Amino acid sequence: MASDVSGRRNILNWLLGIWGGGVFGSVLYPVARYLVPPEIAEATTRTVSAGSAAALPPNSGRVVPFGSQPAIVIRTPGGELRAFSATCTHLDCTVQYRADLQRIWCACHNGQYDLTGRNVEGPPPRPLEAYDVNVRDDEIVIARRS
Amino acid sequence: MKRQPWWRLTPTAIALIATTGGARAQSPEEAATTAFRDDVHAAAGVTCASCHTGREGRYDPLPRTAIAPLCARCHSDAAYMRQFDPQVRVDQFLQYQTSAHGRRMAEGEPRVATCSDCHRAHGVRRVRDARSPVAPINVATTCARCHGDPARMTPFGRDAAPPADWSAGVHAAALVERGDTSAPTCSSCHGSHGATPPGVTSAANVCAQCHLREAELFRASPKKEIFDAIGEAECLVCHGNHRIEAPVDSGVGVQDGAVCAPCHDDAGDSGATIRSVREGLDRLSGAVATADAILTRAERAGMLVDAGRIALREAREHQVQSRVLVHAFAGTPFTEAATQGVAAARRAQDTGEAAMRDLQVRRRGLAVATLLVLAFLITLGFKIRRLPDFH
Amino acid sequence: MNGAVREWLDERVPLADLVGALRHKTVPHHRYSVWYYFGGVTLFLFGIQVGTGALLLLYYRPSAAEAYESVQFVVTRVPFGWLVRSIHAWSANLMVAGAFAHLFSVLFLHAYRRPRELTWVSGMLLLLLTLAFGFTGYLLPWNEVSFFATRVGTDIVATAPLVGDFLVRFMRGGADVTGATLTRLFGFHVAILPAIATALVAFHLLLVQRHGMSVPPSVEQRANGDPSAVRQMPFLPHFLLRDLFAWTAVLVVLAGLSTFYPWELGTKADPFAPAPAGIRPEWYFLWAFQTLKYVPPSVVGLNGEFVAAAAMGAGALGAVLLPFLLRGTPRARRAVVWVGLGVLGFMAVMTSLALTEGAP
Numbered sequence: 001m002a003s004d005v006s007g008r009r010n011i012l013n014w015l016l017g018i019w020g021g022g023v024f025g026s027v028l029y030p031v032a033r034y035l036v037p038p039e040i041a042e043a044t045t046r047t048v049s050a051g052s053a054a055a056l057p058p059n060s061g062r063v064v065p066f067g068s069q070p071a072i073v074i075r076t077p078g079g080e081l082r083a084f085s086a087t088c089t090h091l092d093c094t095v096q097y098r099a100d101l102q103r104i105w106c107a108c109h110n111g112q113y114d115l116t117g118r119n120v121e122g123p124p125p126r127p128l129e130a131y132d133v134n135v136r137d138d139e140i141v142i143a144r145r146s
Numbered sequence: 147m148k149r150q151p152w153w154r155l156t157p158t159a160i161a162l163i164a165t166t167g168g169a170r171a172q173s174p175e176e177a178a179t180t181a182f183r184d185d186v187h188a189a190a191g192v193t194c195a196s197c198h199t200g201r202e203g204r205y206d207p208l209p210r211t212a213i214a215p216l217c218a219r220c221h222s223d224a225a226y227m228r229q230f231d232p233q234v235r236v237d238q239f240l241q242y243q244t245s246a247h248g249r250r251m252a253e254g255e256p257r258v259a260t261c262s263d264c265h266r267a268h269g270v271r272r273v274r275d276a277r278s279p280v281a282p283i284n285v286a287t288t289c290a291r292c293h294g295d296p297a298r299m300t301p302f303g304r305d306a307a308p309p310a311d312w313s314a315g316v317h318a319a320a321l322v323e324r325g326d327t328s329a330p331t332c333s334s335c336h337g338s339h340g341a342t343p344p345g346v347t348s349a350a351n352v353c354a355q356c357h358l359r360e361a362e363l364f365r366a367s368p369k370k371e372i373f374d375a376i377g378e379a380e381c382l383v384c385h386g387n388h389r390i391e392a393p394v395d396s397g398v399g400v401q402d403g404a405v406c407a408p409c410h411d412d413a414g415d416s417g418a419t420i421r422s423v424r425e426g427l428d429r430l431s432g433a434v435a436t437a438d439a440i441l442t443r444a445e446r447a448g449m450l451v452d453a454g455r456i457a458l459r460e461a462r463e464h465q466v467q468s469r470v471l472v473h474a475f476a477g478t479p480f481t482e483a484a485t486q487g488v489a490a491a492r493r494a495q496d497t498g499e500a501a502m503r504d505l506q507v508r509r510r511g512l513a514v515a516t517l518l519v520l521a522f523l524i525t526l527g528f529k530i531r532r533l534p535d536f537h
Numbered sequence: 538m539n540g541a542v543r544e545w546l547d548e549r550v551p552l553a554d555l556v557g558a559l560r561h562k563t564v565p566h567h568r569y570s571v572w573y574y575f576g577g578v579t580l581f582l583f584g585i586q587v588g589t590g591a592l593l594l595l596y597y598r599p600s601a602a603e604a605y606e607s608v609q610f611v612v613t614r615v616p617f618g619w620l621v622r623s624i625h626a627w628s629a630n631l632m633v634a635g636a637f638a639h640l641f642s643v644l645f646l647h648a649y650r651r652p653r654e655l656t657w658v659s660g661m662l663l664l665l666l667t668l669a670f671g672f673t674g675y676l677l678p679w680n681e682v683s684f685f686a687t688r689v690g691t692d693i694v695a696t697a698p699l700v701g702d703f704l705v706r707f708m709r710g711g712a713d714v715t716g717a718t719l720t721r722l723f724g725f726h727v728a729i730l731p732a733i734a735t736a737l738v739a740f741h742l743l744l745v746q747r748h749g750m751s752v753p754p755s756v757e758q759r760a761n762g763d764p765s766a767v768r769q770m771p772f773l774p775h776f777l778l779r780d781l782f783a784w785t786a787v788l789v790v791l792a793g794l795s796t797f798y799p800w801e802l803g804t805k806a807d808p809f810a811p812a813p814a815g816i817r818p819e820w821y822f823l824w825a826f827q828t829l830k831y832v833p834p835s836v837v838g839l840n841g842e843f844v845a846a847a848a849m850g851a852g853a854l855g856a857v858l859l860p861f862l863l864r865g866t867p868r869a870r871r872a873v874v875w876v877g878l879g880v881l882g883f884m885a886v887m888t889s890l891a892l893t894e895g896a897p
Contacts, residue, residue, distance in 0.1 A: 012529050019522035023785065026515035030617035034592055038614045046606070068455035090326070094463055108466055110358035123328040123356050448799045450613030508619075512796040519789040523782060530778050536566075536770055 050133075050140040053081065061097025061104065066142065070094045071131060073140055076115050077102060081135065083142040084117045084128035095128070104128065175205065181268035190230055210256040214242055217261045241340035257298070264288055264338075280338070283321060285331045286312060293332075308332075311388035328356070349387070350380035357381075363473040395427040398472060419477050426484035430468060433491035434461050440498030447505050454497030461490035556773075562749070563769035564776045567756045572642035573776075574783045576745075579639050581784045582632035583738065585791070586670075589625040590727065597677070599723035601716030604679035605805040612802060623795035631791065633671060633821045636664050644859075644877045647870050648751035654860035656744040659737050661857040666734050671819055673726040679719060684806030685816045687722075688714045693829065696843035715808065754870065817891065824887035825849060827894075852880075 050064040050073045061074035063086050070086035074097050084104065086094050093108035103120070104113040111122035118127045132143045172180065182188050187196075197216060198205035208216065218239035220226055227234045242248040242261075250258045264280050271278040279288040290309035292298045299306040312318055312332070320329035335344055335352045344352065354361035364370060364380055373380055384405040385393070397405045400412050400420055410416050441454045464487030471480040547553050564573060596615055598607040611618035640660065643649060649657035676687045691714065695705045710717035752767050760766035770776055818826050828849075832841040855862065863869050 009532060012525060012532065015525045016522070016529055019518060019525055022518035023515075023522050023788075026518055027788075030620055031592065033616040034618060034621055035595070036616065038616065040614055046603070065452075065456050068452045068459075070456075070459070093466060094459070107359060108470075109356045123326060125324075125326050125328065448612060448619055448802075508796055512792055515792060516789055519785055523785055523789075526778060526782050526785070530775070530782065533775055533778070536768075536775060 047141055047143040050083065050142050052138050053135045053140050054138050056081070056140070059099050059102065063094060063096065064142075066131075066144075071142055072097065072104060072128075073133065073142060074104065074115065081133045081140060082115065082117075083131040083133045083140075084113075085131070086128075088124055089119065089126040089128065090122075090124045178268045181266070185268055185270045186272055187270060210260055211251060211254065213260045213262055214239060214248065214251065238339040241337070244342070245337070245340045246342045257301075259292065259341075263292075280333075282327045282331055283325070285333050285338075286318065286321075289332045308388040315388065315390040316392050317390060330356075349382055353381045359470050360473040363471065363479075364475075367473070367475045369475050393469070395424070395431060395469075398424045398427060419475075422477060423472060423480055426468065426481055427472075430461070430465050430484050430487045430491065433488045433495070434458065434465060437461065437491045437494035437498060440495055440502065444498045444501035444505070447502075449501035449505060451497050451501050454494040454501070457490050457494035457497060461487045461494060463487075464490060559773045560771070562746070562772035564750050564772055565752045565756070566768040566770040567752070569642075569646055569753055569756065570770075572646060573750055574780065575635055575639040575642055577780045578783055578787055579632060579635040580738070580742075581787060582628050582635055583734070585628045585788075586625065586632060587731070589621050589628065590731075592621050593625060594727065599677070599720050601679060601719055601806075604677060604719055605802075608678045609802060612799075619799055620792075620795055623799045624791050626800035627791055627794045627798075629671060629674060630820070631787070633667055633819075636667050637821070640664055641877060641881060643751075645874055646751065646753040647873070648753070649860045650751070650754075650865060651860070653744070653748050653751055656741060656748065657860050658857055659741040659744065661853075661859075663734065663737050663741060665853065665857075666730060666737065668821065670726060670730055670734075671821065673722040673730065675819055676714075676719060676722050677726065678802060679806050680803035681806050681810075681813060682803055682816065684714060684808070685812045686818045687718070688812075689816060690818060690822070691718075693842055693846055696840040696846065698839070698843065701843075713808075754867070820888065823891040824884040827887040827891040 048064065048066045048071070050071070051062065056062055056073065056075045058075050058079050059077040061072055063070050063072050065071070066085075071083055072086035072095060073081065073083045075081055084095075086096075088095050088106040088108065088111055090106065090109055090111050093106050095104050095106045095111075095113065097103075098105040101112065102115065104115070104117070105111070106113075106122070106124065109123045111124040112120055113124065113128055114120045116127075117130050119125065130145070132145055134141045134143070179194075182194070185192075194205055197208065200206045222236050222239045224236045227236055243252065247258045247260070251260060266279060273280050275281060276283065278284065286309055293304070294306050294309035296306040309332075313322075317329045317331070320326040321331055330352070333341070335349060336342065350361065350364075361380075370380070373383065379387075384397070396403075398420065400407055400410050400417055406420050410420055412421075437454070437458050441451050441458060444451050444454075464483050468480055468483035468487055471483050474480060564570070593611065596607055596611045596618070598604060608622065611622055613619075615621075643657065643660065672687075672690065675683045677683075691705055691708050694708060695701045697704060706712065708718070708721075709715070710721040756767060817823060829842055829845055832845040834841050836844040859873075863873065
């Protein structure tokens with residue numbers, strides 16, 4: 001009888017240890033995963049990579065995602081890099097670079113912006129928001145102005 | 147040009163300035179003098195006597211037929227106007243003479259509009275001054291003073307509905323509510339000084355200034371020739387003229403109320419094309435709505451669906467494009483855009499669904515952990531009950 | 538092996554003394570014993586706050602430009618970041634609730650009596666610290682609701698005569714709630730307050746160990762004034778295992794709340810936007826917030842809000858010094874119960890008024 005009780009207690013202690021280990025594990029696992037640095041090292045709402053600078057010839061442009069909004073990076077015929085929000089200020093279409101016009105152009109209502117982002121033709125009521133452009137090695141990095 | 151020094155003001159004006167703020171009723175001359183103080187002409191050194199005959203304090207009103215030629219004395223003189231603004235235009239009177247207003251006025255009909263009806267007589271401001279009655283945002287109100295008044299329009303056999311119709315349309319909403327000054331108002335289509343009803347073809351040219359892609363597509367389509375042959379205006383047939391409402395997908399179709407229905411029925415190739423375009427539009431907007439709904443649900447639950455939002459944006463752009471491509475009046479370019487749009491919306495939906503699955507994984511993980519904890523608690527409960535008694 | 542390690546440790550760390558002391562420690566066992574666990578639960582939640590708070594620090598950035606984005610980053614990009622942040626937020630709320638439950642149980646069981654006056658005082662200070670933690674932490678995500686709630690909350694301080702302006706400047710780090718306020722409250726939240734709290738918790742626990750658990754007068758009376766006649770439960774293992782039970786249960790509740798009701802982040806604060814409708818502080822400040830609404834703008838020539846805030850401050854001071862203001866008579870104890878119930882009822886009514894008023 002006495003050995004029965006102590007045997008049962010032993011089983012109880014074993015179970016307690018197993019379940020306790022499980023509880024401990026389910027606390028430790030999220031913490032360990034949390035401590036591992038995420039793939040993207042920091043919030044991308046302020047700066048974002050816009051690809052290779054060499055792959056962007058003069059008089060061309062490229063639309064890249066900036067958070068959940070598009071941004072446009074252009075290289076002017078003079079070779080200078082510039083970046084703007086690619087959301088047309090008229091009805092939120094995405095603008096593109098038109099090499100033949102040498103302007104940023106919105107296909108929806110033929111809105112046009114010059115190479116400094118100013119609305120120069122068509123319905124857009126405001127200029128495009130300009131971003132800062134930096135080149136790290138060959139990588140274009142655009143940043144929202146604070 | 148400087149403002150006039152006070153000693154060159156008329157006695158009436160001096161008396162008026164001395165009693166500024168007085169509540170007594172002004173005589174027409176006093177009102178005119180007050181208004182004239184803010185007039186661009188006052189700043190340019192024009193005085194009462196420049197326009198009016200009579201003696202100081204008692205000027206004669208101008209006959210209405212004489213107003214436009216009087217203004218033209220300066221405003222058609224390029225050499226004179228250049229001293230105020232080297233780029234100023236001087237063709238207003240020429241234009242006015244070609245306008246419906248000007249032609250009637252020349253025939254001696256004094257009830258039609260002349261310069262001062264739109265620009266005011268004594269409080270003339272520059273067009274770019276928002277307080278001017280001819281500033282873009284005020285043009286419709288100014289025109290509606292006559293063209294929205296049945297009492298004034300009936301004698302000319304004209305309808306007084308256009309201003310109200312325009313106000314109910316998308317362009318009024320863009321101009322008045324959003325303050326988009328590029329949105330067309332009366333003068334954008336009818337002209338200002340040369341105001342006249344635009345002809346059937348010229349109306350489409352006006353639309354094409356902003357709606358370029360639609361116009362290009364239309365003009366390359368077989369419709370162009372047919373419409374020209376039967377003498378129908380391009381855009382206006384489907385979109386109307388003054389009351390241009392936001393186009394809706396349900397307008398495409400052969401059922402009652404659809405814009406195609408007056409000419410097309412269900413039969414033949416055209417009927418099939420119309421139906422397939424409508425199906426494409428509906429499929430795309432359905433896909434966009436479904437994707438948006440699931441992305442919103444995922445976002446509310448705290449999930450990140452940036453990639454989905456970008457895909458949805460792309461789908462919306464294809465939707466805009468495909469709605470534009472309806473103006474090609476053919477199956478191919480439209481179907482391509484619509485298919486791409488549906489594919490993008492599907493991708494957005496996939497992202498949303500993946501996020502929702504991820505959420506399920508979280509809950510399943512919690513369930514596992516909870517089971518472990520419950521097992522632990524139950525065992526601990528037993529353990530506590532089996533502890534040696536402490537009494 | 539086991540023995541050798543123990544011997545090695547015993548020689549260097551007085552573990553055996555500690556375990557021995559705990560083995561002799563007992564906890565009174567009676568019908569109100571369940572209330573003893575609230576202190577432990579609050580302590581456990583404090584531990585969770587320290588742990589999750591330290592984890593959040595790895596990714597959080599205390600500036601107006603980045604605070605919101607960094608919290609968003611934690612919640613969306615960092616694996617289990619959503620869980621850590623939600624647990625921190627939920628645990629904060631449960632901790633306030635736990636601290637209040639502990640306070641009122643101690644009050645109603647009259648555990649503040651001699652010789653536990655300083656335990657009470659340190660406990661009251663810890664409660665105020667907990668509220669300060671809540672207030673300073675609320676702004677850190679830099680979202681709309683917290684921004685305006687902080688602005689309103691600090692405005693109340695401005696009503697104090699003479700020093701009001703200085704106090705507001707002190708709390709905000711400037712004339713208005715800005716990035717400077719964020720950095721300042723962050724410093725308080727993660728360094729200054731935790732340092733004070735840790736010292737106070739240690740002091741509080743030391744006193745609890747020194748004096749043991751208090752036996753309520755009613756239980757003492759039933760034992761005919763003989764404290765040794767009250768049944769005692771060994772701390773090790775009986776009480777500790779029960780504590781463990783309570784803590785694990787709290788942990789699973791926290792995990793469930795965080796998974797099914799993740800703490801919302803809201804929209805980023807825009808200092809130039811008009812205050813949105815329905816701005817309200819955390820639930821545990823609601824009663825005070827609501828009281829201020831009913832106060833007339835001017836009371837005997839003084840700013841009404843200030844009078845109300847001063848009255849609350851005086852009440853808090855009275856509560857801190859309660860053991861010194863009271864004679865140890867049964868009548869005084871009955872008065873304490875009635876006043877305590879009155880305060881509790883007032884808070885409950887005001888909170889429910891605020892909640893129903895806010896509902897559409």
